[in-house]
Amino acid sequence: MSAPKCPICGKPTATGYRPFCSKRCADVDLQRWLSGGYAVPAVEDEDGPGEDAPEE
Template sequence: MACPICGKETVQSYRPFCSKRCADVDLARWLSGGYAVPSQDPDDAEEALDAAAKAAEERLPRRH
């Protein structure tokens, strides 16, 4: 079986990956939304835009 990240032979302790590095790369892709499935549902798009706007607001420095 080949590692889905780099294509090398898998190692039993990290299966289906070949190393901790490739397992971590895969985890980072999941956490960053790299494996997201596109949706055609308009409600999903609206929720995503709202979440992005809220995240952007939280990153801005507050002015008093």
């Protein structure tokens, strides 16, 4: 089994910064979260408020 790799740069992870290899890679990941780089795309409904909404 191979050692875990840093998700940012691919180097082996460091115990103090797991799952990253360094404080720099941990900070890069944090910056991506804070800037919205890790956003889940949403699909808007074209029907409006909802299918179960009462019609007036």
